[in-house]
Amino acid sequence: MNRREDHIYQMMASAHHPQINSIVVWEDGETKAECFFNGYTAASRHVIRSVFKSILSVGIGIAQDEGLLNVRDSVKKHLPAFGEGRDMRHRLITVEHLLTMTSGIFWQGGVHYHCPLMAAMRRSGSWVDYIADCMVRDMPGTVYNYKEFDVILLSAILSKVTGDAFDYINDKLFAPLGIHNDRWYKSPDGVYYCPAPEKEQESASALTAGEMVRIGQLFLQQGIWNGRRIVSDDYIRSATAPSPANPGYGYLWWLGEGWYGCRGFGGQSVTVFPERDRIVVTQATVTDRPLSYEDVYFADI
Amino acid sequence: MKPNVEIKGARIHNLRHIDVTIPKNRLTVITGVSGSGKSSLAFDTLYEEGRKRYLMFSGTQLTVESEITVDDISGLSPTVAVEQRIIRQSNPRSTVSTRTQIEALLSMLFANFGVPDDGFETREPLEAAMFQKNSPKGMCPRCMGKGYYYRLDEEKMIPDRSIRIDELFGDICDNGHMWRILERYRRTFHKPTDIPFAQLSPEDYDELMFGQGKHYQGLAQEVIGMYAWGQTTSSGTSWTRKIDCCYREECRRCEGTGLGREAAHTKIGGRTITEMSNMYLDDLLAFLSNLSIEKTPLQKELEKKLKCLCDVGLSYLSLHRTLPSLSGGEIQRLFLASYIIAEMDSIIFVFDEPTIGLHENEKQNLLRIIGKLIEEGNTVVCVEHDESFIRAADYIIDIGPDAGILGGRKIFEGPYRDFLTCGSSRTAPYLAGGAFPIPHEYRSAGGRRLSIRNANIHNLQDVSVDIPLGVMVGIAGVSGSGKSSLIANTLVPGLKELMRGWCVTGGEKPGDGKPVDDPEDEELSAEFDDEEEMIAAGTRILGHENIRKCYVIDQRPIGRSRTSCPATYTGIMDRMRKLFSECPEAKSRNLGIGWFSLNSKGGCPACHGDGVVRRHVGFGNFIDIRCDQCGGYGFAAETMSVHLDGKTIRDCLDMTVSEAYAFFRDKDGVIAKILNVLIRVGMGYIKLGQKTPTISGGESQRIKLAGELAKGRAAKEVLYILDEPSTGLSFYDCEKLLKLLNELVDMGNSVILTEHDTHMLSNCDWIIEMGPAGGRNGGRLIAEGTPAELKRNPASIIGRHLKTGEAQ
Incomplete structure (x- = not known):
């Protein structure tokens, strides 16, 4: 145990965060501290929840680099259900709106995914069709509203342009970074989506703390991994730039003063501090309450 | 327990320090002319005090009155009131089902016993909330539970791309509302509107059509909004009706049910919850009782509630009927039903004209229910004008003799039989018989008529009827028999379509573009959701060329704003402001017209014209304290310093119409x-500044009638359509109103009134009677003719209650 790890354990002893299972600090090209709690180890796989969204965003970036799609594409170009005029404003929704949670599609239920609309969508059997039937409440691009619908549509689009979103991300992102992931949950109409409705299926998107660090590292290194370009720095710049409707949000990446990162329900986090060449990762047991550990993400550790 | 409620020194409003005794466990009726102080005694004294004491005792609320309005009340028990004016509701999402909580029971029944159609089975059973279209879990995400949406046909809206944006709808664009929409577009995007659509880039076109959210919603939304507004019978104006590029479509996702697909395809006894909600309540009750499912407490409760609703005379309603579409009387009976269900005793019930909207036959039923409440140990106090109801009272309190400052005294108190000989009462002589004028002969129509052919809306069963013109026509029939369906839902929309701007609903100015001005206004957008009323296909209206103009005078409120009142509605306020601003005191200080308006400079800066400041005193409790700065007057100090013949503008607003008439007559x-x-329509007692929410539906109607009449056109060949104009009127005031309506007819106009009051009906020249019962058992024309003819007609139900000149 090094001094920094010692410091973290001491801090945690008095921080009253019994759900936190791992804290990793990466700085100046190497892991500086790795602390595990509640029996977790460096090899333990842990649910990532909405960190999945940020990973999907990287997949969209790679597909754009390869010319398979463009963030300015209208959604109806890839999903025919949005070209049927079910709602007049469907034709205005772009891939970029989905990436910035501004599709304007009706959504109720806060940031949580145990919401009535999601439950109805799951029962419907055809997810994309269900979402295409929902009213467009706000003018696309004008109102930020964090919702699963936009992510589900993005996942459907990525599968549409690549053949299979999981295989694509596995080949183009996970394999080069040495990340292992089981095949994700697939909806009845073939849309990959994590977190899955059932606990067992959700374990498919589980990552180790070290793998989470690598996602942050890829962005910190402007998309280069071991000398090879994985995703363009153009895309990374756009993904981590404030979006018009919410300056704290980019392309499914969260932003703040001096940092950007991924957030998953219950304390799953990757926080990248580009100017300090630093990454902090946490993983925590999910409870019913939306816990967040700002004191840890931004601690001087 | 004390045998009586004793009220000593009541002096709120115009009450003159009166003492009354109300016997407990009896039916007491308070009578008197309109504005005599009946409601002040029943509601503002008895009910308010009872309510306040109960809330204080239960510790739920603390209110401190700024004024003492009564010396003492003893013998009080918890008091419940159903006052028509406070229960007028405008939320279109609240329905008979939600209000009575039958929706909750029925959806629980479906969650437990529902059987899904093939292909709609779910892994887990559906929750009760999924059968409720107002709940986020049950609501269809496409139409938000409404079952329909409005759509815009862009091709039809812009058939020719060479047309200029600001000439899109021809003269509609000259309308203020459309101009303001385009102005918002110009301001938001800094782009011109005097160019053809063809010159817009695709991006510009989308901006124009869809806006950017906050400041400019886009033409598509705005036009749909105007169209939707134009479709409502009451508010549509001629120009909104010209929009033909929009249409209403049944929601394709939920097939009009407003529910999620699984819930919409779950049945009990072969019917979905939507089908059940569309059934008449008595049919639904019979259907549920015959179900071969186990009788759970849940189902028993459901049946009990439905039975109660049928008992109070609402069996012809369905669960999905919205509260705003119900009449004041229907809402009151809905509330009454919920009290009966509660089975309480020792409660004091205070009702406001419970017989409104009830046919003679149904009144007996209501009296039976009230009798049951009393039998169970409750006390019932009613403000009532109805003859048969007054006759049934155990005890009478008469307030009067006249309205406003000429009223407020106790004229009589005692049993009914002693009341008949009370000479100083304005009501007793009518009850003693003979005082109400009954015509000896009827006017004849002389051939001019309006004809309705094949009316089928709601429960109407292919009704064809001729309505004679140039006379006074009464439409009679038990509640739910189809009176309103025939007049308000067939004749009126038909005439609106045929006569365009020449058929108007009282209170709206043709071409007035108020509707979607402020999209944030909840109440206005709620109005978009009003049920669409258009004349049904296949139904024809003939003979509209026999009338030049048609005024529909309904019971909707006369204004929605905080400061609207009879003075503002009738236009008196504008002239008063001018008079005040021309006073030397105003001129010398340069106080212009705006200083005499609560909404402008004249409003007290501290309370914004309310006269009271609401203070939070902790734990969710508030007290209203008279505003220090204006002393409760609502006007700024400068305004209050200006006097017209010794009166301030506040003094004037506090005058009753009669008092104001004396004051302004020579000014x-x-x-x-x-x-x-206003005096002639029986509104002499109302205060010029009385706030809109405290004005009843009947009062609103008479103010609107006065507004139309005062416009002073030497009108001829005009048709006036009124809905139960006797609502809230004493015999004395009814007589005055009749006189006015007769004058209108004698000048060559026509009057149609839907009515239950037998005195009013006896005074009509021609009666069209619908029936024989409500709901599916109604919807037919059962009798027509003069009151005398109906009296002899065995098919007529109202006939035997009518009075004729010959009989007397």
Whole structure:
């Protein structure tokens, strides 16, 4: 145990965060501290929840680099259900709106995914069709509203342009970074989506703390991994730039003063501090309450 | 327990320090002319005090009155009131089902016993909330539970791309509302509107059509909004009706049910919850009782509630009927039903004209229910004008003798039989018989008529009827028999379509573009959701060329704003402001018209014209404290320093119409004329500044009638359509109103009134009677003719209650 790890354990002893299972600090090209709690180890796989969204965003970036799609594409170009005029404003929704949670599609239920609309969508059997039937409440691009619908549509689009979103991300992102992931949950109409409705299926998107660090590292290194370009720095710049409707949000990446990162329900986090060449990762047991550990993400550790 | 409620020194409003005794466990009726102080005694004294004491005792609320309105009340028990004016509701999402909580029971029944159609089975059973279209879990995400949406056909809206944006709808664009929409577009995007659509880039076109959210919603939304607004019978104006590029579509996702697909395809006994909600309540009750499912407490409760609703005379309603579409009387009976269900005793119930909207036959039923409440140990106090109801009272309190400052005294108190000989009462002589004028002969129509052919809306069963013109026609029939369906839902929309701007609903100015001005206004957008009323296909209206103009005078409120009142509605306020601003005191200090308006400079800066400041005193409790700065007057100090003949503008607003008439008679001819008409429609007692929410539906209707009459066109060949104009009127005031309506007819106009009051009906020249019962058992024309003819007609139900000149 090094001094920094010692410091973290001491801090945690008095921080009253019994759900936190791992804290990793990466700085100046190497892991500086790795602390595990509640029996977790460096090899333990842990649910990532909405960190999945940020990973999907990287997949969209790679597909754009390869010319398979463009963030300015209208959604109806890839999903025919949005070209049927079910709602007049469907034709205005772009891939970029989905990436910035501004599709304007009706959504109720806060940031949580145990919401009535999601439950109805799951029962419907055809997810994309269900979402295409929902009213467009706000003018696309004008109102930020964090919702699963936009992510589900993005996942459907990525599968549409690549053949299979999981295989694509596995080949183009996970394999080069040495990340292992089981095949994700697939909806009845073939849309990959994590977190899955059932606990067992959700374990498919589980990552180790070290793998989470690598996602942050890829962005910190402007998309280069071991000398090879994985995703363009153009895309990374756009993904981590404030979006018009919410300056704290980019392309499914969260932003703040001096940092950007991924957030998953219950304390799953990757926080990248580009100017300090630093990454902090946490993983925590999910409870019913939306816990967040700002004191840890931004601690001087 | 004390045998009586004793009220000592009641002096709120115009009450003159009166003492009354109300016997407990009895039916007491308070009578008197309109504005005599009946409601002040029943609601503002008895009910308010009872409510306040109960809330204080239970510790749920603390209110401190700024004024003492009564010396002492003893013998009080918890008091419940159903006052028509406070329960008028405008939320279109609240329905008979939600209000009575039958929706909750029925959806629980479906969650437990529902059987899904093939292909709609779910892994887990559906929750009760999924059968409720107002709940986020049950609501269809496409139509938000409404079952329909409005759509816009862009091709039809812009058939020719060479047309200029600001000439899109021809003369509609000259309308203020459309102009303001385009102005918002110009301001938001800094782009011109005097160019053809063809010159817009695709991006520009989308901006114009869809806006950017906050400041400019886009033409598509705005036009749909105007169209939707134009579709409502009451509010549509001629120009909104010209929009033909929009249409209403049944929601394709939920097939009009407003529910999620699984819930919409779950049945009990072969019917979905939507089908059940569309059934008449008595049919639904019979259907549920015959179900071969186990009788759970849940189902028993459901049946009990439905039975109660049928008992109070609402069996012809369905669960999905919205509260705003119900009449005041229907809402009152809905509330009454919920009290009966509660089975309480020792409660004091205070009702406001419970017989409104009830046919003679149904009144007996209501009296039976009230009798049951009393039998169970409750006390019932009613403000009532109805003859048969007054006759049934155990005890009478008469307030009067006249309205406003000429009223407020106790004229009589005692049993009914002693009341008949009370000479100083304005009501007793009518009850003793003979006082109400009954015509000896009827006017004849002389051939001019309006004809309705094949009316089928709601429960109407292919009704064809001729309505004679140039006379007074009464539409009679038990509740739910189809009176409103025939007139308000068939004749009126038909005439609106045929006569365009020449058929108007009282209170709206043709071409007035108020509707979607402020999209944030909840109440206005709620109005978009009003049920669409258009004349049904296949139904024809003939003979509209026999009338020049048609005024529909309904019971909707006369204004929605915080400061609207009879003075603002009738236009008196504008002239008063001018009079005040021309006073030397105003001129010398340069106080213009705006200083005499609560909404402008004249409003007290501290309370914004309310006169009271609401203070939070902790734990969710508030007290209203008279505003220090204006002393409760609502006007700024400068305004209050200006006097017209010794009166401030506040003094004037506190005057009743009759008092104001005396004051303004020689000051302003126009004001005097309007006030005179108000007096003649029986509104002499109302205060010029009385706030809209405290004005009943019947009062609103008479103010609107006065407004139309005061416009002073030497009108001929005009048709006036009124809905139960006797609502809230004593015999004395009814007689005055009849006189006015007769004058209109004698001048060559026509009057159609839907009515239950037998005195009013006896005074009609021709009666069209619908029936024989409500709901599916109604919807037919059962009798027509003069009151005398109906009296002899065995098919007529109302006939035997009518009075004729010959009989007397």
